[in-house]
Amino acid sequence: MPDPDTRAYSPGLEGVVAGETELSLVDGEQGRLLYRGYPIGQLVERGTFAQVAELLWSGEWPTQAHLPAGPLPEEVIALLRGLPAETVPMDALRSAVSLWGALTRPQWPPTAEQARALTAFSPSALAAFARLRGGQEPIEPDESLDLAAGFLYQLTGERPDPAAARALDAYFVVGAEHGFNASTFTARVIISTRSDLASAVAGAIGALKGPIHGGAPTEVVNQLHEMGSADQAERWIREAVGRGERIMGFGHRVYRAYDPRAVALRSVAERLTGVADWLAMAVQVEDIALRVLAELKPHRVIKTNVEYYAAAVLQGVGLPPDLFPATFALARHAGWTANCLEQAAANRLIRPAVRYVGPAERSLPA
Amino acid sequence: MPDPDTRAYSPGLEGVVAGETELSLVDGEQGRLLYRGYPIGQLVERGTFAQVAELLWSGEWPTQAHLPAGPLPEEVIALLRGLPAETVPMDALRSAVSLWGALTRPQWPPTAEQARALTAFSPSALAAFARLRGGQEPIEPDESLDLAAGFLYQLTGERPDPAAARALDAYFVVGAEHGFNASTFTARVIISTRSDLASAVAGAIGALKGPIHGGAPTEVVNQLHEMGSADQAERWIREAVGRGERIMGFGHRVYRAYDPRAVALRSVAERLTGVADWLAMAVQVEDIALRVLAELKPHRVIKTNVEYYAAAVLQGVGLPPDLFPATFALARHAGWTANCLEQAAANRLIRPAVRYVGPAERSLPA
Numbered sequence: 001m002p003d004p005d006t007r008a009y010s011p012g013l014e015g016v017v018a019g020e021t022e023l024s025l026v027d028g029e030q031g032r033l034l035y036r037g038y039p040i041g042q043l044v045e046r047g048t049f050a051q052v053a054e055l056l057w058s059g060e061w062p063t064q065a066h067l068p069a070g071p072l073p074e075e076v077i078a079l080l081r082g083l084p085a086e087t088v089p090m091d092a093l094r095s096a097v098s099l100w101g102a103l104t105r106p107q108w109p110p111t112a113e114q115a116r117a118l119t120a121f122s123p124s125a126l127a128a129f130a131r132l133r134g135g136q137e138p139i140e141p142d143e144s145l146d147l148a149a150g151f152l153y154q155l156t157g158e159r160p161d162p163a164a165a166r167a168l169d170a171y172f173v174v175g176a177e178h179g180f181n182a183s184t185f186t187a188r189v190i191i192s193t194r195s196d197l198a199s200a201v202a203g204a205i206g207a208l209k210g211p212i213h214g215g216a217p218t219e220v221v222n223q224l225h226e227m228g229s230a231d232q233a234e235r236w237i238r239e240a241v242g243r244g245e246r247i248m249g250f251g252h253r254v255y256r257a258y259d260p261r262a263v264a265l266r267s268v269a270e271r272l273t274g275v276a277d278w279l280a281m282a283v284q285v286e287d288i289a290l291r292v293l294a295e296l297k298p299h300r301v302i303k304t305n306v307e308y309y310a311a312a313v314l315q316g317v318g319l320p321p322d323l324f325p326a327t328f329a330l331a332r333h334a335g336w337t338a339n340c341l342e343q344a345a346a347n348r349l350i351r352p353a354v355r356y357v358g359p360a361e362r363s364l365p366a
Numbered sequence: 367m368p369d370p371d372t373r374a375y376s377p378g379l380e381g382v383v384a385g386e387t388e389l390s391l392v393d394g395e396q397g398r399l400l401y402r403g404y405p406i407g408q409l410v411e412r413g414t415f416a417q418v419a420e421l422l423w424s425g426e427w428p429t430q431a432h433l434p435a436g437p438l439p440e441e442v443i444a445l446l447r448g449l450p451a452e453t454v455p456m457d458a459l460r461s462a463v464s465l466w467g468a469l470t471r472p473q474w475p476p477t478a479e480q481a482r483a484l485t486a487f488s489p490s491a492l493a494a495f496a497r498l499r500g501g502q503e504p505i506e507p508d509e510s511l512d513l514a515a516g517f518l519y520q521l522t523g524e525r526p527d528p529a530a531a532r533a534l535d536a537y538f539v540v541g542a543e544h545g546f547n548a549s550t551f552t553a554r555v556i557i558s559t560r561s562d563l564a565s566a567v568a569g570a571i572g573a574l575k576g577p578i579h580g581g582a583p584t585e586v587v588n589q590l591h592e593m594g595s596a597d598q599a600e601r602w603i604r605e606a607v608g609r610g611e612r613i614m615g616f617g618h619r620v621y622r623a624y625d626p627r628a629v630a631l632r633s634v635a636e637r638l639t640g641v642a643d644w645l646a647m648a649v650q651v652e653d654i655a656l657r658v659l660a661e662l663k664p665h666r667v668i669k670t671n672v673e674y675y676a677a678a679v680l681q682g683v684g685l686p687p688d689l690f691p692a693t694f695a696l697a698r699h700a701g702w703t704a705n706c707l708e709q710a711a712a713n714r715l716i717r718p719a720v721r722y723v724g725p726a727e728r729s730l731p732a
Contacts, residue, residue, distance in 0.1 A: 363408060365427060
């Protein structure tokens with residue numbers, strides 16, 4: 001073992017390349033996000049979440065794909081039924097995934113079939129939780145619907161508006177994968193011990209739950225609510241900037257040019273404005289916000305980030321804000337599980353070193 | 367962002383120091399393991415798991431400490447009751463911890479009180495699972511007993527033999543903490559997003575479940591069973607080595623000199639041989655194995671590792687082998703939660719970089 005003090009020291013592992021991936025390229029400088037080489041804009045424009053998930057799992061673009069929500073074991077329904085109504089949705093989802101693993105016992109190595117089953121299970125579980133906490137019974141999945149539309153159906157019992165289903169599917173596509181973020185890295189560390197896919201995804205949900213990683217999408221929703229309508233947006237934004245407040249949904253840590261996910265979602269939203277007023281408002285408010293911010297903060301480059309359209313879409317399809325983080329987790333199942341497949345295919349235990357800075361050797365008090 | 371190719375590349379993060387810790391020093395060269403400066407031998411000899419856990423959480427050695435098993439919420443009992451008898455115990459424990467988090471909602475930042483409550487909860491949950499799968503009802507914790515003795519009581523309904531309780535407590539002490547292994551690192555990554563303690567420990571259990579990390583203690587037990595008695599150990603070992611088989615429980619990846627945890631557990635076992643025949647056998651078989659291995663493999667330094675005494679103790683106290691990994695997890699709760707407290711006290715998101723090696727940018731098929 002080398003002397004600890006001569007080794008690379010990187011608290012937080014910033015700038016340390018912990019592995020290789022073929023799944024996604026996050027190119028902050030140029031505002032590019034590629035899944036296996038395909039730009040996120042094309043994927044949103046011409047693909048569905050079912051196709052994107054299969055692309056991530058298999059490496060091949062399927063000309064068509066169908067991924068309906070999965071069945072809920074009665075044990076999972078019993079678990080969700082027993083949760084207090086005030087349970088944090090991410091806690092409910094993490095517990096449901098853990099129980100799914102206990103019941104189905106996915107074996108090493110993780111497979112695309114396991115990934116498909118788990119990705120299909122979680123929307124049913126989250127929808128059932130949302131209904132049960134409101135005193136309603138869960139709804140069986142509709143096999144004819146893909147995951148995003150099926151999730152909305154299981155939430156409400158009604159077949160969703162096509163614009164809402166399309167917008168949520170586009171949101172699932174842009175949320176599916178994004179490099180070695182903390183939750184994806186968690187999933188890879190867990191699977192690297194030759195543990196199972198449910199352990200990895202339950203751990204990833206736990207990591208995504210943290211506000212540093214999962215963000216605070218509720219704040220964007222609150223803003224849109226406070227603005228009330230596009231007419232009042234300009235005054236609201238000017239006043240907020242005047243008070244020194246940050247406008248949520250604009251600016252990003254990684255993307256300097258623009259957030260390609262926001263661009264892709266806007267493009268879908270623009271085509272749907274005729275069928276959904278809330279998408280029209282989101283597009284109008286974005287234009288106003290960018291114009292006002294450019295005027296008031298001319299020396300800063302402020303671009304729309306994915307949180308803005310995420311909030312607009314999730315609010316627009318009728319999700320209560322406290323379900324936003326868990327709904328993001330549903331989309332990210334595709335990436336988490338694809339990362340597990342990739343890690344397992346060329347596995348190496350992920351185990352960094354640590355520097356001991358505690359007391360020198362000493363004796364217990366007599 | 368620097369060009370990816372100029373950054374430190376370390377798949378698996380081997381040799382990358384990912385942080386600092388005051389909790390434990392794992393010194394493989396010299397065969398030392400210190401918790402906050404105190405050698406593991408002294409801690410086992412003169413301390414209890416309750417004291418060691420408080421030391422890890424608070425940094426101070428308490429002159430006395432008492433840590434009884436915690437109460438089980440009815441929702442957790444219902445969950446465990448609903449699990450099929452063939453459920454993997456680690457899956458049951460991970461699910462119980464996740465549900466505990468959903469019910470108790472521990473807030474950021476993690477606290478010693480949360481750590482104590484979760485470390486006290488899990489033995490009750492695992493014991494209840496073990497009873498329920500066998501058709502028996504769970505047993506309420508006995509507040510007068512510390513965690514190791516209390517766990518045995520909740521498994522059997524009988525107050526444990528003092529030698530068994532002392533041996534299991536010593537096992538809990540040596541299992542409490544061991545640097546940045548994969549499960550501890552998982553817990554730190556999860557808590558670094560400002561997620562909660564239950565999310566971190568549920569993720570850590572998932573990582574420990576993997577056989578590369580959690581090991582295969584059952585194999586040592588099978589050996590001890592096959593030997594049958596100390597009288598037959600020598601012949602059994604000679605024949606196994608003659609067939610080219612590895613003798614489980616000897617040799618370690620990190621410890622070159624000797625595994626200080628095995629030494630510490632042997633010292634406890636030696637003093638208890640008068641009160642427990644199985645501890646006497648474990649000590650005798652170790653002596654025989656070391657003598658025979660030194661004779662048959664003179665050029666290799668082969669020392670007893672912690673797995674050997676772990677198996678001897680866990681088998682000796684009457685645990686079924688399939689509970690060994692989850693029992694190890696109970697002990698490691700102290701270290702996982704202490705690492706979460708340490709991470710949170712000087713938090714920095716743990717998020718490495720990744721190198722994209724997938725296809726260059728391309729267009730979807732027309």
